[in-house]
Amino acid sequence: MRLFAAVLPTPTAVDELATEVAALKRLPDADSLRWTGHAGWHFTLAFMGEIGDEFVPDLRARLARAAHRTAPFPLRLHRGGRFGNRALWVGAAGGIEQMRLLAERADAAARRAGVEMEEHRRYQAHLTIARARLAADLRPYVDALDGFEGTAWEVGQLALVRSNLPVSGVQGEQPRYEVAGSWPLGGAG
Structure with missing residues (x-):
């Protein structure tokens, strides 16, 4: 199965x-960009890729320990950026050092x-919102995101997410994500 550890944004x-x-x-x-759907909005902490079922029980136990050792922290969506001319993302502000620590522990x-x-x-905390099929000038989008500030929330869980890649071949089909496990941070919840 294809897995990654993540922080999931709140409904707000x-x-x-x-x-x-x-x-x-x-x-x-x-319209030249492929926009990610709401269900795909997450902050990936550690991407594991395709792993065998035999690794999952130990992985789950170790992620639970990593979560337990990390205190809850504040976070908010903040501005935006790009990776070259291929990916557009929204950043984060608040407990960035705590999120880096959680990412290191998940890895x-x-x-x-x-x-x-x-x-x-x-x-680098980022939530991908669009990808370019071909090289694209993403600067106008980054400029438009310059003043974006979301409402702060407290991150209280580490999630293990399963990514199910599209198999139908239908253009524009998005991956499906499902939470395969989640653990409270530092006793939160």
Whole structure:
């Protein structure tokens, strides 16, 4: 199964972002981008990729420990950015150092559970909202996101999410995401 650890935004944060994305979709050439759906909005902490079922029990136990060792922290959606000319994202503000720590702990949990992980990189909090099929000028979208500030919430859970890739071949079909497990942070909840 294809898995990743994530922080999921609250329904309020999703609603605020949906309003912002609706405005972005009215910008010129917005129809050339593939916009992610609400169900796909998350902050990936550690991407594990395709892993065998035999790794899941130990992974779940280690992620539970990582969550327990991390205190809840404040977060809000904040501004935006891009990765080159291919991906448009919304950033985060608030407890960024705590989120980096949680990302490091989730990555370490996966490695210790025997999951082969990509080379470790410094975590950058981002929630992907659109991708370009071909190289695109994303600067107008980033500029439009410059003043975006969401309502703060307290992150209280670490989620293990299963990503089900599209199989129908229908253009525009989105991956389906399902929470495969979640654990309270530092005794939250």
